[in-house]
Amino acid sequence: MMDGFGERSLFRRVAIIGLGVIGGSLGMALTQGRVVEEVVGFDRDPATLEVALATHTVHRIATDPVEAVRGAQVVVLATPVSLYPALLAQIGPALAPGTIVTDVGSTKRWVVETMSSQLPTGCFFVGGHPMAGSEKRGIEGADRYLLENAVYVLTPDEHTDPEALAQIEGLVMAIGARVVCLAPAEHDHVVALVSHLPHMVAVALMETLGASGEHRSMATMLAAGGFRDTTRIAAGDPRMWCDIAWTNREALLAVIDQYQASLARIAEAIRTYDPKREGEAATEAAADGALPGVGVGSGSLGEPCRGGSGSSSELSTTNKLSAVLAHARQARLAIPGRAKGVLPGIHEVIVTVADEPGIIGKIAQILGAQAINIADIEILRVREGHGGTIRLGFAHGHEADLAVDYLRDAGIIVKRI
Amino acid sequence: MMDGFGERSLFRRVAIIGLGVIGGSLGMALTQGRVVEEVVGFDRDPATLEVALATHTVHRIATDPVEAVRGAQVVVLATPVSLYPALLAQIGPALAPGTIVTDVGSTKRWVVETMSSQLPTGCFFVGGHPMAGSEKRGIEGADRYLLENAVYVLTPDEHTDPEALAQIEGLVMAIGARVVCLAPAEHDHVVALVSHLPHMVAVALMETLGASGEHRSMATMLAAGGFRDTTRIAAGDPRMWCDIAWTNREALLAVIDQYQASLARIAEAIRTYDPKREGEAATEAAADGALPGVGVGSGSLGEPCRGGSGSSSELSTTNKLSAVLAHARQARLAIPGRAKGVLPGIHEVIVTVADEPGIIGKIAQILGAQAINIADIEILRVREGHGGTIRLGFAHGHEADLAVDYLRDAGIIVKRI
Incomplete structure (x- = not known):
């Protein structure tokens, strides 16, 4: 052939x-x-x-x-x-x-x-x-x-x-x-879990928002990144999704059932959550002059909810919500990120610049003159006529280090992350 | 003061x-x-x-x-x-x-x-x-x-x-x-809807994935962009989320209840979905030489699930699933996108380039020489040593048009989107 x-x-x-x-x-x-x-x-x-x-x-x-x-x-x-x-x-x-x-x-x-x-x-x-x-x-x-x-x-x-x-x-x-x-059936079960269920979950979120009556317009206005990300797939083609639901009905209904049971358990954990002991632990620690958790997301990074106090192991068994949340966090962090290609681990640099015309060109020129290849670039945030934040990615760590040096020499605010 | x-x-x-x-x-x-x-x-x-x-x-x-x-x-x-x-x-x-x-x-x-x-x-x-x-x-x-x-x-x-x-x-x-x-209570109800509910929804998705037994590792491997987006927030700080659940318990439990009812209705719509009439319509249309829906996502863009056939209005009332999906899609499209700043409507251009060192610099130089300011830039996909796709954004339509001309003159594959 x-x-x-x-x-x-x-x-x-x-x-x-x-x-x-x-x-x-x-x-x-x-x-x-x-x-x-x-x-x-x-x-x-x-x-x-x-x-x-x-x-x-x-x-x-x-x-x-x-x-x-x-x-x-x-x-x-x-x-x-x-x-x-x-x-x-x-x-x-x-x-x-x-x-x-x-x-x-x-x-x-x-x-x-x-x-x-x-x-x-x-x-x-x-x-x-x-x-x-x-x-x-x-x-x-x-x-x-x-x-x-x-x-x-x-x-x-x-x-x-x-x-x-x-x-x-x-x-x-x-x-x-x-x-x-x-095998075809295994494929269908796996995609029911990682693709079809998330779609219906997102559709149900949009339905709930739609049924929120007086709160609806304010809720739509305040919908921040988390809501937008979680519901993005709900904008998928209805025709295609009808086809999917029809041709994978059995597996999809099975995972929706499992999902409803999971969410019911989480609701029960919220209903029975008892912060008192944690509150006492925090108060005691504060009295000792060591405020646990001050600096959200810095000192507490990676700790499970009940971690950091002497009685953490006991608390973690009596408090289901924290265990569920910590478990979900670990599981989510274990999922590999969105690959843009076969780039090796990207080494990143954050640049804060004034919004002058040609600033991207200027950065590219400074690095190009040193033969430092920009493997990835992303404008994170910008205020027109004011300034913005740009993320640069490099294939190798030493390139990122050199980029910091050369950009700093040119008077640009830059940090390695 | x-x-x-x-x-x-x-x-x-x-x-x-x-x-x-x-x-x-x-x-x-x-x-x-x-x-x-x-x-x-x-x-x-x-x-x-x-x-x-x-x-x-x-x-x-x-x-x-x-x-x-x-x-x-x-x-x-x-x-x-x-x-x-x-x-x-x-x-x-x-x-x-x-x-x-x-x-x-x-x-x-x-x-x-x-x-x-x-x-x-x-x-x-x-x-x-x-x-x-x-x-x-x-x-x-x-x-x-x-x-x-x-x-x-x-x-x-x-x-x-x-x-x-x-x-x-x-x-x-x-x-x-x-x-x-x-008002404080209204704030709490609205964020329960657009922030706290989506978080618990994402946590439940991770729990369901975690409980999928033999399918778990394959499911994690196949988790595509939709799953990653929907569950991203599940990686949030457990301590902060325990605090949120505790201090907004009432509103959160109320919206979880509403959400579970929505999802149950969707499951019922999937269970009772009857594609036969749509299938017949498609077969008849195909026999007429006009295949409806061939070209997924092009011709069918924006159509509700049952649209495009003569009996669409009748079908749309008898088929709940399509109505739910179409409704969710419209509602999701109505939510404004993630704003990176106060940039006016960005005009976009897609560039497909060979992966030669300094290609971003080259593009920036070509446009900089013409005083065309790149307001946004994003590397969409890349294969190292091979090539990639870059999105460029401009504040004004004529800048995007000029960019296409100048880049094309330089032998770069470019399209306006």
Whole structure:
């Protein structure tokens, strides 16, 4: 299948149906990364097709799905999963024997069952789910590097053709994603936990806010970063989420049940929380001249709630709330942060600057003149005409140290963090 | 009180007890913004005090809280709220008549009651709660511009001295924050909704993940951006959150109850969701050659779940799940985004670049040479030695247009978004 096409091309032709965030990002990675000879794209939205061509998301566009899949060795379904049956009925007759169909849908058990019963004989199916997304929707949210270093789950089962699986693994690795193989049902249970449950949790938060009557407008105004972060995913596409809820109903309802039980336990811990002993401990310590906890978040960093006093072990067993909160904190800190790529541990520097035009250019120039590469940069906060705070990241510690020295020499307020 | 001290100084001396994120940020804004003559800081952690001096967070440090408050016109309590009583017992005798005590605690009804019963006669209390925070803790997370443009709630009640309130309002406005006045109980109900409930919701998510047995390690590995965002606040300081739960128990338990009822309704909507009619509609439409929804997130952007088909209105009333999801989405989109400052609407450009050392410098130089000011910059994704995607923000649309032209002329792949 691959002979005669340059070393770097795994396939002659890949068709992508649906050029949203994932379909578009995959297209860009395949096209711009020269992974395949030709990427053909279809989307029902003509404007999307135009953008797809202009941004080198695909090599060629098709005006209908049947035209898109003709002659393709690999067909990627990147539409809502509920459309797969209708789509397959349409493109099935046009699929050549040996064609590998794969998808990027968020649930897998239903998809694998549906595909195996509907795919034409002689074609192969390999279920896939890249664990990546964007706050922007559609092709505008597609990014050449979105799938770079992302976990890309493939869900073979006992009917999956090993050679077809190996081919799709090769394709996924070629775009720099990390392959994880899971059974379809296990995939669905895991994503119910880490993706579908959080979505419904966020939706319920928005519902609660919406039902808050007289407090609603003030609450919306005061919604700070924590609320915004926690509910961000609630803005997800309702159509896609209906599909997810429908095709992963059993696992999703099971984890919602577990979640409700957890929250009920937390509410009970709040109801029965007794701060008196802690209060006494604090008062005694204060009388000794050592105020525990003064300096929130500095001295108390990393301590469990009841830590720091002589009777901490006893208190921690009698006070469930503090144990629950400390446990959640530890568990959350153990989750790796959002990787922007395969950068090694970033070494950071915080710069506080006056808001003069070209200040970023000035910083970049100072460091560029010393051949210090800025690996990451982020404007944290700014007041126009006044000043702002910029975070700079460097791949190596000595670069960060040098950056501090050179920027300080130039009269810029800078600190290593 | 203010005569004899330059026009820009509202007070001669402000004392801040507790130099964590909020106390430290307030200190930096007052000190570096020249809002007051002298800021004296105390924190029980000696290393924090050292950093506070080195970073111009305060003008002077004190070795105990009593020394810190001596001669101060305003005393800011920025420790966990449960420490206020002990702290007040310690500093009370050192407060001069007329001193205004204020705080930055997360709950207000309990605080206002406690302070009004324990504050020495002749002193005034004004409750405060700046709605801002940082992922970093302690003074390391303090930022000169953190409170810039942030909502800063003050909670006067019928006992509050109007002149003291006016003075604190002046202080808050001087650092660029936006004053919102709320009754203590209303404040507590609103923050229960937008801050304390989301925290417990995130803690329950971590608990559910922790109890997932065999799936736990895979789930942690696959936790994508949505899960990380939704649970980020669960890493909050357990001590502070015990204090919050304790001092806002009633309002918090009430909103948890409402929340559990919301989630139960959503679970019921998932249980009773019937996609058949939608499936039929999709199949019929596909047979007509018009595949609805192909191109996830492009054509379907902004549509409610059941929209786009002729029978949408009927379907939307019979299908609760789609209505709930669409409603949550609209409500979430209505919440303003995280403001980094008072920048006017940013005009954005996406640049895809090779990862050559100094590429940020090159971009900055090209734009600097044309006097185009980069108002915001963010590295979205990067693959070391390969390339990456950078977002540039400009204050004005024509700057963004010019930036596209000049960068394109330099051979850089760039698009306006």
